[in-house]
Amino acid sequence: MTPLRIGLVGYGFGGRYFHAPLLASAAECEFLGLVSTSTQRRDAFTGQFPGRAVFDSLEQLAAAGAEAVTISTPADTHTDLTEQALRLGLAVVCDKPFALDAPSARETVRLAEQLQRPLTVYQNRRWDSDFRTVQKALADGVLGDPVRFESRFERFAPDPGPPASGAGTLLDFGSHLVDQALVLFGPAGSVYAEMHAPTGGAALDDDVFVAIAHRGGVHSHLWGSWRQHAPGPRFRVTGSDASYIVVAPMDGQEDLLVAGHSPATYANWGVEPEHRWGRVFRSGHADVLRSERGAWDLFYPAFAAAVRGEGPLPVDPWNAVATAEVLDAARESAATNQVMKM
DSSP: OOOEEEEEEOOSHIIIIIIHHHHHHOTTEEEEEEEOOOHHHHHHHHHHSTTOEEESSHHHHHHTTOSEEEEOSOGGGHHHHHHHHHHTTOEEEEESSOOSSHHHHHHHHHHHHHHTOOEEEEOGGGGOHHHHHHHHHHHTTTTSSEEEEEEEEEOBOTTTOSOGGGTSHHHHHHHHHHHHHHHHHOOEEEEEEEEEOOSSTTOOOOEEEEEEEETTSOEEEEEEESBOSSOOOSEEEEESSOEEEEOSOSOTHHHHHHTTOOTTTSTTTTOOOGGGOEEEEETTEEEEEOOOOOOGGGHHHHHHHHHTTSSOOSSOHHHHHHHHHHHHHHHHHHHHTOOEEO
């Protein structure tokens, strides 16, 4: 397959650590360079990737022969930049949160369909080791029929709290938490939520709880927090026959990327050490369950194949609309103290 010519917009934390190294290490992609008007970030990029170009605009990137682009900028710019890229004829990967609300998400996906341009969302946490292990355990019937799913992104960092670029904990952490729940258990039938924000009108929400009653009968309980002194288990999945629990911190691929590693240079990428594996509990007895390999490195090869017509998109953009609908319902539930029907 001819490598996909792709550029990157934005070089904050996500662009620098979650996208650029994975683009550069994917043989299926030709990483053209960065779009940024920040001198500091352009210099940081060229220091990390000498020889790759920097561009002032999406128009310049497209004129240089790009076929696709990744948008990794503050959340409130995602919709405008994604739609601009689509109108320039580019296939697009948009980071999460895909949009600030469901109507905006829906209109962007419809535009991509109208223009017949591939559009996907960077839900990299679908390729976390622990999440892939949950998927396999459920598919293999290890737990019996699933009953309740508990998932957490929790930490204690109230100062400075959630970064403004993520638009708050519900949208930032919630985009992953809700997406994973919907992938596992299907559409939401109802949503209940609680939210906390520090005093002050401009303060972002820093602690959220979202409960989803899925139409298939499973209940998901999701927590996201920047002010939790004692973070709970990453996952606890309860089934009719057994429960699976992971108490280890988040999947280790983020730490590897921040440390300067990449899938092209790090042996055993995504393989979690045994002390981080989860356990299956049956009648008080616990068995260790080997973790599946974390596989963020699969996203961009899958996207390149999809643009070439050789496979499905790694994430259907309509999944992002469904996630946004749940997040909108959660926001309304927290404001009204009511359960929202979907």
